[in-house]
Amino acid sequence: MKLRVLLTCVAALVPVMALPSVAWAQPGTGTARITIAAPGDVPANVVLAGKTRHVAAKPRAGTSTVVTLTMPAGAYHVDLPRVSFGGTVYIGQSSRPEVVIRPGETFGLVVTYVAEEGSRGLHATTVGQTGLGLSWKAAEGSRFSLRRTTGAVPAGQRSDGVEIPTAGTTAVDKDLRPGTQYSYALFTQNKSRWYGPLTIVAGTSPAGGTAQASYIAAPSTLLLKPADIASVVTTGTGVRLVLQPQIATPLLGAGVVLPISDALPGGFLGVVTTLSSDGRTAGLTAGGLSDAFDYYELAVENISATSSQPVQSGLAVAAKTASVSCDSSGSKKITFSPEIKLAGHFKTKVDKYGFLGVDVPTGASVDMGFTITVTGAAALDLSGSVQCELKLPKLVRTFAVSPVPIAVSLSPTAQFSVSSGLKISNVGVQAVAGVQVTASATLKNGVSASGNTFMNLSPLAPVVEVNGAIGVKVGGEFLVGPGAATEKAGVIVGLGGEFNPVDASFKPHFEVSDARFNACTKIEVAFTRQLKLNIKAWLGDWDISKTVPLDALSGSTQYGGSPWFLPTGCKDLPASGTPDSLLGPGVVKVGDSVVGADGQWGHVDGFAPGTKTWVLSSGLIANAVGAPGQLASTNLGGDGDSGLTALAGLPTHDAATYEVKIVPAGTTLHVKYVFASEEYPEYVGSAFNDVMAVWVGGTNCATVPGTGEAVSINTVNDKKNSSFYVDNSTGASGYGTTMDGLTTPLTCSVPVTPGQPVTVRISVADTSDHILDSAVALLDGGIWTD
Known part of the structure; x- marks a missing residue:
């Protein structure tokens, strides 16, 4: 009876004894202010486990950090996970084993991590x-x-x-x-x-x-399996990872290797940069092999992949074809059937400790070589200009899937640029271009790298019905390194950038007015690339991350044998009734006009050896042809030119002007000319400073090479800029003009926009009087673009 009464009394007392715990779990929140101290570069976590779970994390930087957590009121146990980092185990020591959070109050906790006395x-x-x-x-x-x-x-x-x-x-x-x-x-x-x-x-x-590497993972690295992951999504700057409850919270700065999944088709190698308050969600940014591994070695001797797919761009329906982007003034098409092959080798090694027991870090090294082969011919049948880009099937080769995917990818495109209507088939090459790179990062020597290129090319002979200028670029974005390289994910670290085995121009060798215009094509091909090599390695306080520039990885290099003229021998075809023309290749005349008296403009021999010239004179061109003993001096009583007067600084007279409006096919307009005068040499330095100009779009480009001075009597003569002067006072070999002096053939070059009309205006005039003529001689084909 007494026992039953005693038990009843004890049972009655239990709820009373539990009341304080109930009070601590009352609604409301308080604050835990946690100071975590650890040796520099050592991260650490502190877990408060109770009604809810909360994690305070110290990053690698600094020797201490203060974390403030807002938590539901209640009692929490202080859990101090062992930290295995940098080859040492660290043990946490807490100022309190338990934490009681009361509503509206702040509880202070100090945790210190010290190295264990083991190995x-x-x-x-x-x-x-x-x-x-x-x-x-x-x-x-x-x-x-x-x-x-x-x-x-x-x-x-x-x-x-x-x-x-x-x-x-x-x-x-x-x-x-x-x-x-x-x-x-x-x-x-x-x-x-x-x-x-x-x-x-x-x-x-x-x-x-x-396809697997040998490796030693750092103790803090998480090598996760699909069952360890609750969810994973990409964020644009990295990955947000939610861990299953059985997985310990990772350390800030630790490496994490994620397996291939639907969300990450190439897997992911990342570094923990953020942790949620419950420690289950981690924000990852892309990392390198040395972030996760003390040692990692992979050697793949042969990598190969092929992409082959006929591509036809129906320009009239380009807007309906998602893979083709074209802008054409015509209604016809480009058809291109390329084959692109990728081959090479890849070797990488990360070693933080060194081999054979020598504790000297060798850092990271890479030895890679890749070639891309482009084979294919295009057929172009266009009635107008076009800028066109064809997207080709992507090349992806993942050659290591455990524990970290190592992959190479090429996102190829073919770009065509055509300035006018044409009809040409069999436009293409077989090109092989590649790079070989070796690089290393060591504690002693830092980063060193070297590289070279591989190049070989055979052009196809175009079949021409209507010739024209074509620009072709085949290549694309190239990526290689540890990490993903699929349609949905990119390379984490390694080699990447633009890689174009074919950067070519196909253009007529002869001008459009030449009967040989369709008979010969000039082909120039370069290997262009803009690649970057990223190397990363670290050990303790040593951290090296660098983008390594190499001449082999950037630039434009012409293939050996470029330019080619096809079909073979066409460059030396004999002329067959070629008409005289002032305009050369790459320009189409819209209209022209001459201002001046009859006889001031014509086509003659004599102003340049071996060629006829179009002459514009301040007198009669008939007086300009002959021997220097004759006099070219005609007073036409004509007006001057306001532009020339401004250049000379004195009144001008008997001006003659030729103006032509053209449509350029190239990006640079050239005008080749000779300035001649009867004022030479007696009136050099006087007020009789006859002057000329070549205005392109309103700006004079006829200046003395290397200066901004306009070409005139006083700027080119036997005393000033004499290297550009020809003394004809007693007759110079090859010249047949009465003018006592003239310039060597000079060329002015001006940037222009292909397809946009531009006006060229050429003028010459007497200065200060109407006598002693001057002339501008424009060589045949002397206005052209490229």
């Missing part, structure tokens, strides 16, 4: 297919227990897994399976107390032909 620097000295060597550091007289398990979960107790014999501070594990993942846990007895485990995860070298 340090556990790392691999050899990694093979069936064996692995390990080494570490420890206090004199220490005893060890090294345990091996298969997979990524290391032994938690000295009784777990398989015991591996040790010899001093080294061990050799034998009879392993190639291409298999193992975990090693090192327990150390120091002064009668056991410490550890210090852990690493290793992957043995694969058997020949297997």
Whole structure:
């Protein structure tokens, strides 16, 4: 009876004794202010577990950090996860084992992480297919227990897994399976107390032909499996990862390797940059191999991929074809059937500790070589100008899937630029272009790199019905490195940029007025690229991340043999009734006019050796042809030119002007001319400074080479700029003009917009009087573009 009464009394007291706990869990929130201290460059986590779970995280930077958490009121246990970082285990010590959060109040907590007195620097000295060597550091007289398990979960107790014999501070594990993942846990007895485990995860070298790397993962690295992940999404700047509850919260700055999934078709290698308050959600940014691995080695000797697909751009319906972007004034088409092949090799190595027990970091190295072969012919049948880009099937080759995808991709395009109507088929080449790059980053020497190019090309002979100028560029965005390289993901680190094995121009060799216009095509082809090599490696306080510029990776290089003239021998075809023409290739005349008296403009021999010229004179051109003993001086009583008067600074007279409106096909307009005068040499330096000009779009380009001075009597003569002067006072060889002096053939060049009309205005005049003529001689074909 007494026992029953006693039990009844105890039961009645239990709710009363529990009342304080109920009070702590009352509604409302309070604040936990947590100070976390740890040696510099060591991250750490503190977990407060109670009604809810909260994580305070210290980043690698600095020796301490203060984290403020707003939490539901209640009691929380302070959990201090062991930190295995940089080859050392750190143990947390808390100022309180429990935290009580009361509504509206702030609770202070101090946590300090210190290095454990066990072993340090556990790392691999050899990694093979069936064996692995390990080494570490420890206090004199220490005893060890090294345990091996298969997979990524290391032994938690000295009784777990398989015991591996040790010899001093080294061990050799034998009879392993190639291409298999193992975990090693090192327990150390120091002064009668056991410490550890210090852990690493290793992957043995694969058997020949297997797409897998050998590696040693850093202890803080998460090598996740699909079952470890609740969700993962890309963010534009990285990845947002939600972990399953059984996975420990990662450290800030730790490497994370995500498997291939629908969200990440190429997997992902990232670094933890943010953590949610509950520790389950991590923000990752793209990282490098050295962020996740102490050692990583992969060698792929042969990489190959092919993309072949006929592509036809129906320009009239381009807007309806998502893969083609064209802008044409005509209604016809470009058909292109290319084949693009990718080949090469890739070797990479990250080693933070060095081999053979020498603790000197060799950093990171890469040896890669890639060639892209482009073969194909285009047919163009156009009635007007066109700028066209054809998107071709993407080349992707992933050649290592465990533990980190290493991939190469090319997103190829073919770009065509045509300035006028034409009809040409079999426009194409077989081009092979590539780069070879070796680079390394070491603690001692920093970053060093070298590279060279591979180039070979054979052009096809175009079949021409109506000739014209064509620009062709085939290539695209090239990416290679550890990480993803698919339609949905890009390379994390490695080699990337623009890579164009074919950057070509096809144009008529002869001008449009020449009967040989359709008979010969000039082909120039270059290999253009704008690639960047990114190298990253770090060890402790040492951190190196650099973009390495190399001449081999950037620039434009003409193929050997460029330019070609096809069909073979066409460059030397004999003329067949070629009409005289002032306009050369790459220009189409809209209209022209001459201002001046009859006889001031004509087509004659004599002003330049070996060619006829179009002459514009301040007198009669008939007086300008002959020998220097004759006099070219005609007073026509004509007006001057306001533009020439401004250039001379004195009144001008008897001006003559030729004006022509043209449509350029190229981007640079050239005008080749000779200035001649009877004022030479007696009136050099006087007021009789006859002058000329070539205005292109309103700006005079007829200036003395290397200066901004307009060409005139006083700026080109036997005393000033004499290298451009020809003394004809007693007759110069090859010249047949009465003028006593003239310039050498000069060329002015001006940027223009293809397809946009531009006006060229050429003028000459006497200055200060109407006598002693001057002239401008324009060579045949002397106005052209390229």
